[in-house]
Amino acid sequence: MKTREITLISDLEKNDLRRVKRKILRFYHSFGRDLPWRKTDNPYHILVSEFMLQQTQVSRAIEHYEQFIKKLPDFESLVKVRTPLLLKLWSGLGYNSRALRLRAAARVIVKNHGGKFPEDADMLKKLPGIGEYTSAAILAFAFNKPVPVIDINIRRVLLHEFGIDNSVSNEELSFIAQRMIPRGKSALWHNALMDYGAALSAEIKKLYPPLTKQSKFRGSRREARGYILRILLKKKALSKQELLQMISHREKEKIFAQLKAESFISVKNGLVRLK
DNA sequence: TTCCCGTCCA
């Protein structure tokens, strides 16, 4: 690993780094996207946007971001929000656990950090729903810290521009990514990288497939879960029998139990509702 | 039908 890093970096001429850097910055200057969460460095807003952007296209996050921020404008409101409204604001984004984790993370920040937003990757990664990527993204976009942010698109840019083999890990890649960040311009630079990466052709993207693969959605438990939550969003409360009658999945009992265990739903007086 | 996107947990 160590030797590999060094080999990787020494293979890259300084000129290559400079050339690629210039190209990406020029691209951003001409074609950079004007996204709602780029108008702010409010850590709360950045936190919300980054949770939304996990496994979710920009176009879809845009549609939900404004409304979410409007209804839940700060940590205090997010910490207090009830699950039904939270899930309503999230609905359509997918991966609903992210919404619960976002609220849980906000609660930890308010309680344990006294509302002072953690500005350290290790502290951020201890929060629910925040992993390697999101911690780096928050530090770069909210605090302009010179940390390498590597999502799948940025990974593609680096691999492709430098002709690096797809077997290289993000950890190894981070040594190069780190060196490319212009002094004092981490947020701008990573916006540029992301826009450049998003604009890569489908052919190039196919050369660097996602690190994780998805099982089918049609007929899946995931689909049934989403459906159950949407029913409860609409009907407020109904009996378990009524609810499960509307579901055709053969594992619906298990799925129901799991949603309960994850605190999406609760049962009181024989009525099921969003928790 | 395939594509697009990180985090968590066993």
Place this chain on the structure above:
DNA sequence: TGGACGGGAA
């Protein structure tokens, strides 16, 4: 380390 976790658009 591999599987679970959404849902709209192409």
